[in-house]
Amino acid sequence: MQTAVDTWTNSTTAPTSARLLEIFRSMMTARLLDEKLAALYRAGKIHGGVFLGKGQEALSAALGQALRRTDVFAPLIRDGAGRLAFGETVVEALRSCLGSPQGPMRSRDGNVHRGRPRDGYLPMISHLGAMISVVGGMLLSRRLRGRRGDIGATCIGDGGVSTGAFHEAVNLAAVEKLPLVIVVANNHYAYSTPIEKQTACRSLVDKAVGYGVQGHTADGTDIVDCCKVIGEAVNRARAGEGPQLVVAELLRLCGHGEHDDANYIDRRLKETTIGRDCLDVARETLQERNIMDAEAIAQLRAEITREIESAVQQVIKEGGPDPFAHDWCALATRRLADPPL
Amino acid sequence: MSITYLNAIREAQRHLLETDQRVLIYGQDVGLFGGAFKATKGLAEVFPDRVMDAPISEDAIVGTAIGAAIEGLRPIVEMQFADFSTVGFNQIANNAGAFFWRTGVPVPLTVRLPSGGTSGGGPFHSQSLEAVYAHYPGLVVMTPATVSDAYSMLIEAVTIDDPVIFCEHKYLYYHLKADTLEPETLPAGKARIARTGRDATVVTYSAMLHEVLEVAKELANEDVELEIIDLRTVKPLDTDTVIASVARTGRLLCAAEAWPWGGVSAEIIARIANEGFHLLDAPPRRVNAKDTPIPYHPDLWSIHRPAARSILLAVRELLRI
Known part of the structure; x- marks a missing residue:
């Protein structure tokens, strides 16, 4: 069973062996889980869509790993790795993707739209940028009640930063000096639209100046750089320096969803540094630093694969919801529900 | 005070x-x-x-x-x-x-x-x-x-x-x-009968209530008595109170300041047609704002939104008086 190690005591930004190992494990688990989800989708076992994080695992896992369990986290589409690093289990991820009534969304919402708000883990809505101000509101609430030390983190892409919701929420967080880390994965395509059609900025990190927040850039393909830059941003937010905007350069190594062959991605980009597979880079890094050798990595892979297979069997057995026994009330205050017509 | x-x-x-x-x-x-x-x-x-x-x-x-x-x-x-x-x-x-x-x-x-x-x-x-x-x-x-x-x-x-x-x-x-705040009020989701009457039910809410009350006062001089329901909460909609009133009067008019298309008035009429069709002595009616953006000039605005004058006309048509 995948469990994220509590990083409560981790206050340095240094990419220590222990941190890199945790990040790597989440990356590997996310990648293998994604591959399984794609297979289940092709086999017709998954309703709706499947949205994978291939190429974004290092960035996402580095963020999840840098957070404490008491923090607030609002991940986005390609943050399977970050979700695992923040504490989500493989079983729980699968329950949402396969529509199990035992999942946190109880078959009412699926795939990437999952979370546990009571645990500070927010379920995204599909409207990009909408969760940023919600994280801000949770942080504001904690400040008002005198609860200090927690931060919030949220993820968005090079397309999402064009929304009004992003602009309003980042500006508001800056005005209120909230301890918020906003991680932008610039994977160069918003569905099929290239970055040139999203922004005229030289770099997306230039937006930080406009909002009056601190900006950082990271190589999203490099586990060490992600670990260092995200760790630094998290520490600065926690130290009261206000919102932190982290922009990481990378490339989406899959379609927008599994229905998409991504033939619009410029082949030349794949040959550049951003086209590297972050999981390969991480594997090499761990071996170079003598954190894991090839055999240990293969063992880890086998172990995670077994874990995923067993989780899939378990969740498939849980079955789907009973629509006739379902509670069709959208209100918490039952007496105020409009009578069914 | x-x-x-x-x-x-x-x-x-x-x-x-x-x-x-x-x-x-x-x-x-x-x-x-x-x-x-x-x-x-x-x-x-x-x-x-x-x-x-x-x-x-x-x-x-x-x-x-x-x-x-x-x-x-x-x-x-x-x-x-x-x-x-x-x-x-x-x-x-x-x-x-x-x-x-x-x-x-x-x-x-x-x-x-x-x-x-x-x-x-x-x-x-x-x-x-x-x-x-x-x-x-x-x-x-x-x-x-x-x-x-x-x-x-x-x-x-x-x-x-x-x-x-x-x-x-x-x-x-x-x-x-x-002059004072009433010590006891109805809970959310309950409509209030703002005026009792035997001849027609007018369902309304918010500022339009006061226009309808004015109409009722005027018609009382002609011995026509309107029953007026103030919805208070539009969702949930207190259909029971409306049906009970229509059962007494047999006639229904909805008056609301909002635009007509897919509005609260349309919803009430749909529900009464569905659940209380047999109670109706005449086709239910509604008065809403005109289906245009809201005009700036007071002379246009006073015609754009329902007011006592246009509601009175609708009541007369409903009652054929």
Whole structure:
């Protein structure tokens, strides 16, 4: 069973062996889980869509790993790795993707739209940028009640930063000096639209100046750089320096969803540094630093694969919801529900 | 001593801030300035941490309030005008409205919408959006028509565990006064029979109640007695009270200031046609605003929205008098 190690005591930004190992494990688990989800989708076992994080695992896992369990986290589409690093289990991820009534969304919402708000883990809505101000509101609430030390983190892409919701929420967080880390994965395509059609900025990190927040850039393909830059941003937010905007350069190594062959991605980009597979880079890094050798990595892979297979069997057995026994009330205050017509 | 509809809203918020540490007021100019209509005047002085000015960002204002509500606060958002709430519409409808259903975690959030027309308000400072919000699942929509309801329903709104859209009418802010607040009021979801009568049922809410009361007074001189129902809450809709009244009168007119298409009036008529068709002695009717943006000039505006004159004509047609 995948469990994220509590990083409560981790206050340095240094990419220590222990941190890199945790990040790597989440990356590997996310990648293998994604591959399984794609297979289940092709086999017709998954309703709706499947949205994978291939190429974004290092960035996402580095963020999840840098957070404490008491923090607030609002991940986005390609943050399977970050979700695992923040504490989500493989079983729980699968329950949402396969529509199990035992999942946190109880078959009412699926795939990437999952979370546990009571645990500070927010379920995204599909409207990009909408969760940023919600994280801000949770942080504001904690400040008002005198609860200090927690931060919030949220993820968005090079397309999402064009929304009004992003602009309003980042500006508001800056005005209120909230301890918020906003991680932008610039994977160069918003569905099929290239970055040139999203922004005229030289770099997306230039937006930080406009909002009056601190900006950082990271190589999203490099586990060490992600670990260092995200760790630094998290520490600065926690130290009261206000919102932190982290922009990481990378490339989406899959379609927008599994229905998409991504033939619009410029082949030349794949040959550049951003086209590297972050999981390969991480594997090499761990071996170079003598954190894991090839055999240990293969063992880890086998172990995670077994874990995923067993989780899939378990969740498939849980079955789907009973629509006739379902509670069709959208209100918490039952007496105020409009009578069914 | 008399209290206005606006004062009632301010006093309700003062009471809430005093009695519940979880209450937070958030919106544009609501702080020391006291709000565009002075609905929060004097509150920031007493509760500086919990009456907060926001940037002009309706989406982020509602999103922030959702986050605060999830964390256990009871935020009240003031939209400067109901019309601007469309900028925050996504957060209200898709995030707040769906949140409990999706996660099982309630969002106790109140959004105050200064609604409805005033002379010279024009297209973007006059709208009545209750039907738009009622259309989305997961929201409660209140439309108080009296000073007492403005006070007690706002207090109740904040105690409700779901997002409440509180449509307060700007025309009533200064024009409607009461000597005292009624000690006991109906709960949310219950309509009030504002006047009993035998000849026809008129269902209305918010500022239109007062236009309809005027019509009823005039018709009483002709020995025609209207029964008037003030819905108070448009969602949930108190269909039972309306049906019971139609059973007594056999005739139904709906009068609302909002646009006609897919509105509250249409919903009531659909329900009565479905559940009480056999009770009707005449086709049900409705009076709504014209299906155009709301005009600026007072002479156009007075014809655009329903008023006593046009409601009276509709009642005469309904009763063939």
